[in-house]
Every structure is written in C-alpha cells, then in structure tokens.
Amino acid sequence: MGRYVARRLLLTIPVLIGASFLIFAMVYALPGDPIRALAGDRPLSAAVEAQLKAQFHLNDPLLVQYGKYVGNLTHLDLGTDFHQRPVLEIITNRLPVTAKLTLVAVLLEAAIGLTAGVLAGIRRNGYFDNVVLVSTTLIISIPILVLAFVSQYVFGLKFGWFPIAGIQQGWYSYLLPGLVLASGSLAYVARLTRTSIAENMRADYVRTARAKGLPNRTVIIRHTLRNSLIPVITFIGADVGALLGGAIVTEAVFNIPGIGRAVFDAVRGQEGAVVVGIVTLMVFFFIFFNLVVDVLYAVLDPRIRYD
Amino acid sequence: MSSSSGYLASSPSLDPSPTAGAVLEVDDLHVEFRTREGVVSAVNGISYTVDQGETLAILGESGSGKSVSAQAIMGILDSPPAVITGGGINFQGRDILAMTEEEQRQIRGPGIAMIFQDALSALNPVYSVGFQIGEMFRAHRGASRKDAKKQAIELMDRVRIPAAARRVNDYPHQFSGGMRQRVMIAMALALDPRILIADEPTTALDVTVQAQVMDLLKDLQRDTGMGLILITHDLGVVNEVADRVAVMYAGRIVETGTVDDVFTRPSMPYTVGLMNSIPQVDAKGGRLKPIVGQPPNLSRIPSGCPFHPRCPLARTGPAALPDRDCVSDLPPLRVVTVGREAACHYAEEVLDA
Numbered sequence: 251m252g253r254y255v256a257r258r259l260l261l262t263i264p265v266l267i268g269a270s271f272l273i274f275a276m277v278y279a280l281p282g283d284p285i286r287a288l289a290g291d292r293p294l295s296a297a298v299e300a301q302l303k304a305q306f307h308l309n310d311p312l313l314v315q316y317g318k319y320v321g322n323l324t325h326l327d328l329g330t331d332f333h334q335r336p337v338l339e340i341i342t343n344r345l346p347v348t349a350k351l352t353l354v355a356v357l358l359e360a361a362i363g364l365t366a367g368v369l370a371g372i373r374r375n376g377y378f379d380n381v382v383l384v385s386t387t388l389i390i391s392i393p394i395l396v397l398a399f400v401s402q403y404v405f406g407l408k409f410g411w412f413p414i415a416g417i418q419q420g421w422y423s424y425l426l427p428g429l430v431l432a433s434g435s436l437a438y439v440a441r442l443t444r445t446s447i448a449e450n451m452r453a454d455y456v457r458t459a460r461a462k463g464l465p466n467r468t469v470i471i472r473h474t475l476r477n478s479l480i481p482v483i484t485f486i487g488a489d490v491g492a493l494l495g496g497a498i499v500t501e502a503v504f505n506i507p508g509i510g511r512a513v514f515d516a517v518r519g520q521e522g523a524v525v526v527g528i529v530t531l532m533v534f535f536f537i538f539f540n541l542v543v544d545v546l547y548a549v550l551d552p553r554i555r556y557d
Numbered sequence: 558m559s560s561s562s563g564y565l566a567s568s569p570s571l572d573p574s575p576t577a578g579a580v581l582e583v584d585d586l587h588v589e590f591r592t593r594e595g596v597v598s599a600v601n602g603i604s605y606t607v608d609q610g611e612t613l614a615i616l617g618e619s620g621s622g623k624s625v626s627a628q629a630i631m632g633i634l635d636s637p638p639a640v641i642t643g644g645g646i647n648f649q650g651r652d653i654l655a656m657t658e659e660e661q662r663q664i665r666g667p668g669i670a671m672i673f674q675d676a677l678s679a680l681n682p683v684y685s686v687g688f689q690i691g692e693m694f695r696a697h698r699g700a701s702r703k704d705a706k707k708q709a710i711e712l713m714d715r716v717r718i719p720a721a722a723r724r725v726n727d728y729p730h731q732f733s734g735g736m737r738q739r740v741m742i743a744m745a746l747a748l749d750p751r752i753l754i755a756d757e758p759t760t761a762l763d764v765t766v767q768a769q770v771m772d773l774l775k776d777l778q779r780d781t782g783m784g785l786i787l788i789t790h791d792l793g794v795v796n797e798v799a800d801r802v803a804v805m806y807a808g809r810i811v812e813t814g815t816v817d818d819v820f821t822r823p824s825m826p827y828t829v830g831l832m833n834s835i836p837q838v839d840a841k842g843g844r845l846k847p848i849v850g851q852p853p854n855l856s857r858i859p860s861g862c863p864f865h866p867r868c869p870l871a872r873t874g875p876a877a878l879p880d881r882d883c884v885s886d887l888p889p890l891r892v893v894t895v896g897r898e899a900a901c902h903y904a905e906e907v908l909d910a
Contacts, residue, residue, distance in 0.1 A: 452635070454678040460633045461673075462744065463665030464696045466658075473681055480683075552728040553682055 254556035255545065262537045267320075270530040274316050277522040284308070284520035288332050306332070306522075319526065329523030331516070337527040340512055347417065348508030351501070352493045354421070354428030355435075360486055363436040364479075367443020371478070372470065374448050382444065386437035398430045398503040415505035427504040431497055435489045439482060446478040453477070480550045484543045491539030495532030579606035579647075580751050580784050581630070581669070586644035588622070588629050588808075591637065597856045599625040601808040602644065604890075607752060607784040614787045614795040614816070616831070617805035620852055623788045626805075627754045631671050632661045649751065666697050670745035674757040676737035680729040686713075686740045687725030693747035712743040716773060735766035739773065746777060753778075754786045759794060771798055792835055796820060804828050807853045807863035810890055814897035824899040824908040826868045861885045862902070870903060878902070 285302050286294065302308075307315050322329060328337035370382040389397075405426055406414035412426040413419050450456060451474055459473040497510035505511075509528050516524035548554045588600035600622040607613050615623045628634045630646055632653065646653040648668055653661060673679040680689060690712055691705030700708065706725060713721035716739040729737055738758060745753060755774065759767035775798055778785050787799060795802055795816060802819050804812040804827065812825040823829045830848035837843075850867035853859055861884045865871040871883040880886055881902035890900040893908060901907060 454673065454675065455681040457633055458673060458679045458741075459681070461631050461665055461671045462693055462696065463662050463667070464692060465662065468692075468696065477681065477683055551683060552685075553730050 251545070251548065251556055255541065258541050258544070262534065262541075265537060266530055266534060269533040270320075270526055271316055273526045273529045274319065274522065275312060277517075277520065277525050278312050278315070280520050282520065284332070284522070287520060302332075315522075319523070328527040331521045331524050332519070337523050340524060341509065341528060341531060344507060344509040344512045347506060348494060348497055348501070348510060350421070351424050351428055351431060351497055351506060351508055352490060354424040355432035355493050356486060356490055358429055359432040359436045359439055359489065363439025364443055364482065366440040367482070368447060368475065370440065371444040371447025371451070374444075374451075379444070382440055386440050389433050389437040394430065394434060395499050395503070397433055398427075398500055401426060401430055402503060415503075417506055424506075427500050427506055430504075431493060431500045435486075435493070439486065442485060443478065443482050446481055447474060450474050450478045480547070483550065484547050487543035487546055488540055491536040494535045494539075495529075579608050580649060581607040581786075582645075582647040583626070583630065584645040584647065586626060586629060586646065587642040588625050588634065589640050589642050591640060595856045598858060599639075599808050599855055600629065601858070603803075603805070603808070603810045604644075605803055605810065605813070607786055609751070609784055610778065610782045611801070612778065612785040612787055612799045614789060614799035614802045615805060616789060616792070616795055616802055618790060618852055620855060621805040622808035622855075623805050624756055625808075627671065627756055627786065627788055631665060631669060631754065633665075633671075663697070666693055666750065667748040668750060669752040669754065670748070670750035671754040671756065672738070672741045672745045672758050675761045676734070676741045677729060677761075679741060680737065682729055685726045685728055686732070689729075690740065690744045690747060693744060697748055708747070709743075712747055713740070716740075716743045716746075716777075718743070734762050735770060738762060738766075738770050742770070742773065742777070746781070749781055750783055752784045752786065754788065756788045757790070758787075759791065760789070767794070774798070792820075792831065804831070807858050808855060809863065809900060810898075811864070811900045812898065813890075818897055822908060824893045824897060824904040825901045826870050826907055827864050828899075829907060830867075860887075862888050862900070870907065872903070 285299055285306075285308065288302075307318055310318070319329065326338065328341070330336050331340065366382050366386075370376075370379040373379060402414060405411050413423045417423045453474075455477075456469060456473050459469045464473070495510070497506075497508055498514050499510075500506070501508045501510035502514050509531070513525060513528045513532075515521075516528065544556075548556060582604075583606070584604050585602045586600055586604070587598075587602055590597040590599055603622070603626055605613060605615075615626070617623045625634070625639070629639075629641055630653070634641070641654060644654075648664060653664065656664075680686065687706050687709040690709035691700070691702070694700035694705040694708050695702070710721045710725050713725060718724060718736055718739050724732075729740065732740065738761075742758075753774075758774065759770050762770060771794060774785065777783075787795070789795060799816050801813065802816050803810045804819065804825070806827050812819060812823065812828045814824075819828060820832060823832055827848070830846075833846045834848060836845055848867060853863050853866075859866055861882065862868070862871070865873075865883040868883065872878075873882050873884040877883065881888075883902060886902070888900045888902045890898050891904075893899045893904045899907075
C-alpha cells in the first residue's frame with residue numbers, strides 16, 4: 251500500500267507539469283493586452299508599458315515564459331499579480347474561505363444525499379422514493395448558475411433567511427452558498443445510494459443474513475447499508491477535490507472571496523501567474539483526493555488490494 | 558402434537574430430542590409469484606416430512622419449485638412478489654406460518670438453517686469469515702465479540718478448515734471454493750439446528766471437492782442427528798447420501814420413496830426419464846437419452862398431468878381409463894406400493910414395465 255501511494259504521488263508531478271503548461275498556454279493565447287487592460291482609460295507611456303512588459307516577461311515566446319515560471323517555482327516563487335502581490339499570498343488568503351465552503355457543501359451533500367438515498371432505497375417505489383426521484387431530477391437538470399441566483403433571490407432577498415452575499419456572518423453565511431454548491435452532487439449521491447441499496451437488497455449475502463436469523467435492523471444496517479455505501483463514500487471523497495476547485499460560479503454569485511472568485515477575477519484581468527498558480531493547485535487537489543478515495547476503497551472493501 | 562410450551566421465550570437453545578414424529582412437516586404448501594406479467598405458480602401443494610437424522614433429497618430440474626419451497630420454509634422468500642397462498646409448515650409441532658416475524662426469526666439458525674449453492678456470493682465480501690460465523694452466537698445467544706470469535710474458530714476446526722485460528726480473520730475471497738462452502742456449513746451449523754436445508758451445496762464445486770463436502774455433511778449429520786433436506790439435481794449425490802427422495806415437477810412432488818426404490822424401479826414416467834438420462838459407463842459411445850420437450854411454463858402449467866406433453870406413455874380420449882385422462886385429469890400423489898407414492902394415473906404399469 252505504501253509503495254502504491256508513493257508511486258501515485260510521484261505520478262502527479264508530470265500531470266501537474268502538463269496541466270500547468272496547458273493553462274499557461276491558454277492564458278497566453280487569450281486575446282487582448284493585459285497591461286493596457288490594467289491601465290484602463292488612463293494614458294500609458296510607451297516607456298512604462300515596455301518596462302512592465304519586460305518585468306512580467308510578456309514579450310518572451312511562450313516556452314521561454316513558461317520556463318522562467320517553472321524555474322521560479324523551484325524556490326516556491328509562484329510569481330506576483332500585476333499589483334506586485336505574490337500569488338502564494340493570494341492563495342493562502344483565499345484558500346481557507348474556499349475550504350470552509352467546501353466543508354459545508356460536503357457535509358450537506360453527505361447528510362441530505364445519504365439520508366434521502368437510504369430512505370428511498372429501502373422502500374423502493376414508495377411515496378418517498380418518488381419524491382426523491384422527482385426532486386433530484388429537477389435539481390440535476392437546473393444549471394447551477396440559475397440555482398444560485400434563484401436561491402439568492404428567494405431565500406436571501408425575499409425571505410431574508412440567509413445573508414444575500416459575503417461572509418460577514420461566519421459559518422452561517424456559508425450555508426446557502428454551500429447548499430447551492432452541493433446541490434448537483436447531493437442529488438447524485440441520493441440517486442447513487444438509492445440504486446446501490448436497491449441492488450444490494452437482492453444480493454445473495456443479504457438473503458444469507460436473513461437465513462441466519464439476524465434481526466431485521468442488523469440485516470439492513472450491517473449487511474445492506476455497509477456494502478451499499480462503498481461507492482457512495484468514494485464518490486463523496488472524489489467530490490471534495492472537485493468542489494474545492496469548482497466553486498467559481500457560486501463564489502462569484504454570492505461574492506465569497508475564495509480561490510474560485512480569485513481565479514474568476516484573474517482570468518478577466520489576464521493575470522497569467524495567478525490563473526496558472528490557482529488552477530494548477532485545483533488540479534492537484536483533484537488528483538490528491540482521487541488518491542485518497544482509492545486508498546479509502548481498499549480500506550472499505552477487503553477485496554481490493556494494491557500491492 | 559404436544560406443544561412445547563414457550564421454548565422460544567425461555568431459551569434460544571431448542572429441545573434436542575423432540576417428541577416422536579417428524580421434526581419438520583410440510584403440508585400442502587402453495588407458493589405463487591405475483592408479477593406484472595401474471596401469476597407464476599411455483600409450488601403447487603407439496604407435502605413431506607423430515608425425521609430426525611434423516612436425509613430427504615428433493616430432486617428436480619430448474620424451475621421445478623425445489624428452491625422456492627425451501628425458501629418458504631426458511632421464511633426468506635422475497636415478498637413481494639412471492640406469496641405463500643396455502644398450506645402449513647410445522648416445525649417441532651408448531652406452525653411456522655402462524656408465528657410472528659420475530660418468532661420465525663428466532664427459529665432461523667437454532668431451529669432450521671440453510672446453506673446455499675454459491676458460497677462466494679452468499680457470504681458478505683466485506684466481513685471476515687470469523688465475524689460472519691460469530692454473528693450467529695452474537696445474534697441468537699448474545700455472545701461477546703471475543704467469545705463469538707473463539708466459537709467461530711472451533712466451528713471452523715469442526716468443518717476441517719486447516720489452520721482455523723490463523724484464517725478466522727480472512728475474507729471470503731481469500732478461500733478456495735470448497736473451503737468457502739465449509740465456512741457456510743460452519744455458519745449454518747453454529748447453533749446445532751434440528752433441520753439443515755442444503756440448496757445445491759455442491760453444484761458450484763468441482764467433483765473431488767463435491768465428495769469431500771458431502772462426506773463432511775454426512776459426518777456432521779451423524780454427530781448431531783439433524784434432519785437434512787438436500788436440494789439438488791445431481792442424481793449421483795442423491796444416490797450416495799439420501800435416505801428418501803422426493804422428485805418434483807412443475808411445483809408438485811410427483812414421486813417419493815426410498816432412494817433404492819425410486820432409482821431402481823421408478824413408478825412415474827418423469828422419474829423413468831431422469832434415470833434413463835444418467836450417463837452409463839457400459840453404454841460408452843452411445844447417445845445420452847434426454848427427456849424430450851421443454852420444462853413447463855409455470856404461469857401456464859399444462860392441464861391434467863403437467864408432464865403429459867412430454868410423457869411417452871400419456872393416454873387421452875378412448876385410450877384412457879375413465880377419470881384417468883392424462884390431458885384433463887390431474888393425477889393425485891397416491892400410494893403405489895408400501896412406502897412409495899407417485900402422481901401418475903398409470904403408475905402400476907410404469908412400475909411393472
């Protein structure tokens with residue numbers, strides 16, 4: 251197992267290099283001139299423009315720019331944005347906010363998704379099952395952007411139950427954005443759980459458990475749920491990695507100063523170093539949590555061994 | 558039948574020497590599957606008894622209702638779609654079907670236990686075998702985890718799993734097919750059941766291992782005096798271990814008797830066909846003799862004798878005796894000679910042939 255994890259971690263290095271280069275190339279290919287955009291309407295002297303372009307290596311060819319970027323990376327220098335703020339500082343400021351949002355989202359996803367899925371799966375085709383089927387279909391089919399604006403308007407503005415935007419009210423401010431962020435995965439978790447349970451209820455070993463005269467509660471919890479939840483838990487694990495990087499829309503709508511918001515702003519300002527730094531970090535999170543899931547899988551299912 | 562007053566409430570251990578008579582009596586049991594496509598009549602009035610220490614083999618092709626009747630006895634039919642529509646199941650003098658769910662549950666394990674065909678899918682892949690065997694003691698006798706494991710090791714020893722103490726924490730997939738089936742047997746025998754139902758226990762195993770597992774079952778039965786219901790379509794296994802045999806066709810028992818009688822002188826054309834289909838060593842090079850035609854569709858069982866469309870001896874119209882028309886009159890299971898019953902209008906002729 252240890253060797254397997256080490257090998258997987260080593261494999262992330264080429265993936266990260268490849269990913270960062272692709273992102274770098276995409277920012278490079280963006281139309282428009284970032285220094286002129288930065289200046290806005292103010293006049294910009296040719297000398298200053300040339301000096302800024304030289305400072306950020308904007309005149310170099312793509313490969314040279316990328317080479318310099320990677321060279322700086324080796325001593326943990328992720329570069330700066332056009333306001334001289336180090337990218338590393340932006341990340342360390344923004345990451346805790348996004349981490350909180352992700353935590354809230356995953357907790358809601360697990361709590362609501364699992365409960366709904368279990369109840370629906372145990373009484374398949376019952377009333378509650380149909381409610382879950384209809385509501386999850388609805389949630390999955392609505393784009394997150396619409397869901398974010400509608401819930402902001404209804405629960406934030408109309409009813410005033412939640413703050414409309416920002417994070418001034420601590421954890422409470424994360425509840426509505428967290429729910430919006432989790433909605434798609436939540437619906438998916440509910441469906442996955444339902445299907446998995448319905449399938450396991452017919453498994454031979456559940457029949458054996460009944461034939462052993464185990465109490466019904468033991469049959470359901472120990473011999474049905476435990477087996478059914480393996481795919482669900484691994485999905486939730488992988489989703490942590492996806493949510494950490496996928497909060498761009500939610501953070502923008504609810505004005506939450508996380509890394510999703512930062513990357514959104516950076517793309518608009520063509521801040522190459524910021525975009526590359528943050529998106530590469532998102533890629534890393536995604537890979538890392540997928541590795542965690544694979545390890546978790548082996549812990550939950552004894553049939554899976556990696557050595 | 559004297560009622561053993563509240564043996565369930567007082568203690569989970571069951572009276573090891575029940576009053577004289579059969580331990581298990583199945584009486585006119587009917588099971589239907591009610592599906593969207595219609596009603597499937599899986600079991601249509603079967604009756605049999607199993608005495609202490611006796612082995613009853615239930616023989617029949619796939620879909621003849623042998624497994625369904627066993628699951629009905631265990632109370633593990635998937636319901637819906639399965640419904641027990643009639644009959645009774647008496648275990649030690651008490652009607653199981655009249656019991657509450659909780660009373661039924663307490664019989665599963667200490668009273669009647671079951672082993673299944675495919676031990677790999679019948680054991681839970683995520684728990685160690687020791688845990689799964691130990692669950693019997695924990696659920697029925699309130700044993701502690703530690704105590705349950707100790708007893709699990711003893712049981713694994715008893716079913717001759719080598720190095721039981723070392724293997725108790727292994728998972729089902731780490732065992733060979735034969736060893737897995739022994740784990741199933743250990744689990745079923747944990748609480749000394751009075752009746753063990755073995756549903757095709759050796760079908761998934763290769764021939765040498767089959768023999769070992771059957772020998773083990775035979776030995777354990779001798780030690781414990783339990784009644785064994787052996788469900789199989791393997792005529793060789795029946796011949797070796799069974800005392801009596803019940804042949805099932807289309808959800809009915811069509812012939813019963815001692816193994817010797819039924820195998821050497823069948824009195825029902827279907828059984829004759831079964832016996833003729835056994836490959837013979839001295840007929841090497843010849844063709845096997847199958848029973849022609851298809852097994853009946855259980856949602857549209859043929860009128861009269863369900864076997865008549867495939868029966869070489871079926872008589873109808875003028876050829877039939879009064880009230881014994883194979884196409885319209887259902888033959889009852891009736892005594893043919895001492896200790897033998899057959900459901901055929903012309904059983905005597907089959908017997909004499």
